[in-house]
Amino acid sequence: VIESGGTMLFVGTKKQAKDVMKMQALRCHQFYITERWLGGMLTNFMTIKKNIKRLKEIEKMRAEGILEKLTKKEAKKLEKEAARMEKYLVGIKDMYSLPALLFVVDTKKERIAVAEANKLGIPVIGILDTNSDPDPVNYPIAANDDAIKSISIITKAIADAAITAQTRVRAEEMEEAAASQTEMEPPVEEGQ
Incomplete structure (x- = not known):
């Protein structure tokens, strides 16, 4: 996916995953969500893009005084x-199109993210415990x-694969x- 120019979205909002997901996503220059998944983040991406634009406008206003x-x-x-907005959108602030791949920790907790990805045909890599449905x-x-x-x-292995690609x-x-x-x-001729 990365080799073909696509991007990956790391999704992990549980306490144990937040820091690791953010660190590894930043390390491989991909996007991340570590706070609450906002419903419609993928299926209603145009609205999310408007929110990101608004956030950037406010940041610009702040920078310009x-x-x-x-x-x-x-x-x-x-x-x-x-x-x-910064709290929820910081990891996708520079994401201008839908990701080509989702990497999710705890697909049971992140079921809305997985459902949205499935609806849009975005492949999902997920860490599944015994209490999760792999379907x-x-x-x-x-x-x-x-x-x-x-x-x-x-x-780390997922991020390493992205970096390799x-x-x-x-x-x-x-x-x-x-x-x-x-x-x-042009070829260089001898004697000149």
Whole structure:
């Protein structure tokens, strides 16, 4: 998926998974959700994009000092709005299209995310405990989804695979660029 230019969304809102999911998603330059899954985050992505745009507008206003020129009440209202959106959207702030793949810790807890991905035909990799249904998950990983150690090991392996794919893509792009560069250069004749 990564090799073909797609993106991955790491989803883990349970306490044990939050830090690991965020760290590994950032390490492999992918997106993440570690706070509550907002219903419609995938199926109603246009609304989520509007919220992200609004968040960026408020951040721009803050950076340009426009908030300081507003009344205290207006500025406080905008800051509160930005803080709320930042909490839930920070990991997808730069996600401009739907992800090509979802990686989920505890598919039972994240059943809404899995259902939305299934509805849109987005493949799901999921860490499943014995209490989870493997049917809605395209690539189930049977493991303890409550233990920090198992979550860490599996999430690191997923992130490593994404990094390997990204490295492979960059290497191919560099080879293609080098090949097209040598085709464009005229041959050097001896004696000049």
